[in-house]
Amino acid sequence: MKLNKKSLLVACVLAAMSTSAFAASSTTSTSITTVTNHDTPTSTSTRVTREQQSVSTSTTNISTTEKVSTKSSGTTVSVGVGQLGDYVAVPIIGATQKLAPEAFKSLQANIDEATESNSAFIKMGQLAKVKQNGKWGLVGTNGQVLLDPQYKELDPSYAEDGTYFVKLKKTLEHIKVDGTVLSTGKDALDEQVKQIIDHHDETVNKNQNSLNHKETYASDSYTAVSVKGKWGFTDASGNTVIAPQFKEVYTKFSEDRAFVKDAKGKTVAIDGTGKTVFEAPSNDIDAYDDGLAEFRRHISKFNLGGLLSMAVGITLSNHGGIYYGDAWNPVYDGVKRGYINRDGKIVIDSKNDAVWPITAYGTLVKNQGLIGFVNREGNYIIQPGNYDLGEFSDINGLLVLINKDSKKAGVFDVDTGKQVIPFTYDSIRFVSLTNMVVVSGDTQQLIDMTTGNVILTTSKDMGINKFSGPYTWVHKTSSDYKLIDDTGKVLFSDNTITSAMPVKHGYAVAKSQGKWGIVNLRGEWVVQPQYEDIEIL
Numbered sequence: 001m002k003l004n005k006k007s008l009l010v011a012c013v014l015a016a017m018s019t020s021a022f023a024a025s026s027t028t029s030t031s032i033t034t035v036t037n038h039d040t041p042t043s044t045s046t047r048v049t050r051e052q053q054s055v056s057t058s059t060t061n062i063s064t065t066e067k068v069s070t071k072s073s074g075t076t077v078s079v080g081v082g083q084l085g086d087y088v089a090v091p092i093i094g095a096t097q098k099l100a101p102e103a104f105k106s107l108q109a110n111i112d113e114a115t116e117s118n119s120a121f122i123k124m125g126q127l128a129k130v131k132q133n134g135k136w137g138l139v140g141t142n143g144q145v146l147l148d149p150q151y152k153e154l155d156p157s158y159a160e161d162g163t164y165f166v167k168l169k170k171t172l173e174h175i176k177v178d179g180t181v182l183s184t185g186k187d188a189l190d191e192q193v194k195q196i197i198d199h200h201d202e203t204v205n206k207n208q209n210s211l212n213h214k215e216t217y218a219s220d221s222y223t224a225v226s227v228k229g230k231w232g233f234t235d236a237s238g239n240t241v242i243a244p245q246f247k248e249v250y251t252k253f254s255e256d257r258a259f260v261k262d263a264k265g266k267t268v269a270i271d272g273t274g275k276t277v278f279e280a281p282s283n284d285i286d287a288y289d290d291g292l293a294e295f296r297r298h299i300s301k302f303n304l305g306g307l308l309s310m311a312v313g314i315t316l317s318n319h320g321g322i323y324y325g326d327a328w329n330p331v332y333d334g335v336k337r338g339y340i341n342r343d344g345k346i347v348i349d350s351k352n353d354a355v356w357p358i359t360a361y362g363t364l365v366k367n368q369g370l371i372g373f374v375n376r377e378g379n380y381i382i383q384p385g386n387y388d389l390g391e392f393s394d395i396n397g398l399l400v401l402i403n404k405d406s407k408k409a410g411v412f413d414v415d416t417g418k419q420v421i422p423f424t425y426d427s428i429r430f431v432s433l434t435n436m437v438v439v440s441g442d443t444q445q446l447i448d449m450t451t452g453n454v455i456l457t458t459s460k461d462m463g464i465n466k467f468s469g470p471y472t473w474v475h476k477t478s479s480d481y482k483l484i485d486d487t488g489k490v491l492f493s494d495n496t497i498t499s500a501m502p503v504k505h506g507y508a509v510a511k512s513q514g515k516w517g518i519v520n521l522r523g524e525w526v527v528q529p530q531y532e533d534i535e536i537l
Contacts, residue, residue: 120160121537131533143526158195165192219253219272242274254287278344292339297350347378361414381417393430400428432467455488468502492523509534
């Protein structure tokens with residue numbers, strides 16, 4: 001499910017030609033975060049440096065195009081300072097040119113539906129958890145308080161039956177929304193644990209069903225067992241299938257391979273019969289996943305790297321909104337990793353300067369100061385070059401690279417290795433499966449990658465958040481918030497909002513005058529801003 005990258009190139013080049021200059025001033029600040037590196041025990045920690053931009057401006061202009069008819073190319077109009085017109089879609093390429101296949105659009109539609117559809121709680125009139133004076137309560141879709149903020153803990157039932165598990169002090173209670181106690185203490189805990197296990201099993205089954213195209217082996221069900229200090233394996237019925245003989249077991253069976261320490265102290269891969277297939281390059285190794293196993297080697301020197309901030313697919317924010325989390329920033333984490341195939345051949349060597357975690361397409365490799373992209377067979381798809389890294393869209397296989405000589409950003413297709421957007425822009429980022437934001441000079445544009453249209457043009461100091469289904473927020477640093485849809489239509493604006501969370505079920509948590517409330521898609525405050533924290537159910 002990938003975009004037509006050639007059409008995308010045409011769209012973005014034309015978009016660059018259509019931009020106009022805006023005056024804006026900005027300042028940047030950098031924050032430092034220190035984290036523990038769990039992947040390399042010999043490394044004490046890794047250091048993460050993230051650049052965050054804080055901007056100040058006295059004037060912000062937004063240029064829009066008003067659609068006149070489906071046959072016309074549009075009429076350009078100017079709107080007031082800091083304002084958006086009702087529609088901001090700008091036709092850039094012909095309507096017959098499609099940038100995304102139907103299956104790709106269908107995936108985006110599924111995300112939109114997950115964002116907009118009412119949950120079981122919403123259908124029962126239960127909207128969100130609210131926190132006041134350090135205690136949690138519950139509000140309904142009509143904005144009325146259903147449970148007064150009085151609980152140290154308040155968690156909705158995994159059964160989504162309108163009941164909750166709460167703690168007033170130390171005792172766990174299972175209650176109805178009217179406060180009626182269903183069970184307490186151990187009985188309540190047993191019910192909560194059962195629901196958690198059932199929910200986990202349901203999730204695992206869904207994941208397994210989504211992976212039913214993968215080849216299965218009898219050894220998939222094997223369990224490692226220890227008998228008198230020796231390790232072997234039993235099948236699902238508890239029968240011994242590989243006699244206890246190994247000193248250690250490093251991984252479970254996956255794709256008919258498991259890594260163990262044999263009687264001679266060597267790390268080897270065995271198959272489902274217990275036969276040694278090959279000797280592994282390291283005992284710090286993972287189980288096979290889609291034909292490859294990651295191994296790591298330890299080095300004595302300290303590694304300075306970054307935290308891999310990756311979210312694939314759909315992510316839940318702590319305020320409950322479902323938002324696009326496909327694109328990730330591939331900051332190297334300092335781990336000296338490599339990859340071997342099922343025959344034990346090293347396809348990506350850990351002796352490279354840096355190897356990033358593998359993806360469905362392959363991975364980034366840095367060696368002798370140059371960065372390239374290697375596929376899962378170990379072949380360079382994007383030849384090593386003098387690049388810095390931008391975002392990587394894991395689903396459609398688009399990678400932003402920055403030319404270190406020109407300081408300009410472009411986009412590569414990691415499936416074919418072709419550059420689909422030249423080094424034209426100051427920055428490029430993906431804000432949904434079908435939308436990206438590009439910056440050139442003082443101008444920023446939101447581009448619909450399925451049509452090639454620029455749906456919003458504004459100055460670069462305006463924030464454009466990641467989409468939550470078909471919706472996103474456009475705003476100044478911490479003011480003048482506007483909610484737009486994926487056509488660029490402004491649903492509402494509110495200059496009192498200073499922060500806003502992704503939309504979920506047609507509602508969004510927003511902050512005004514230091515307190516959190518909830519707005520609907522019309523900009524009405526369903527729950528007035530009065531709480532310390534809010535989580536939509």
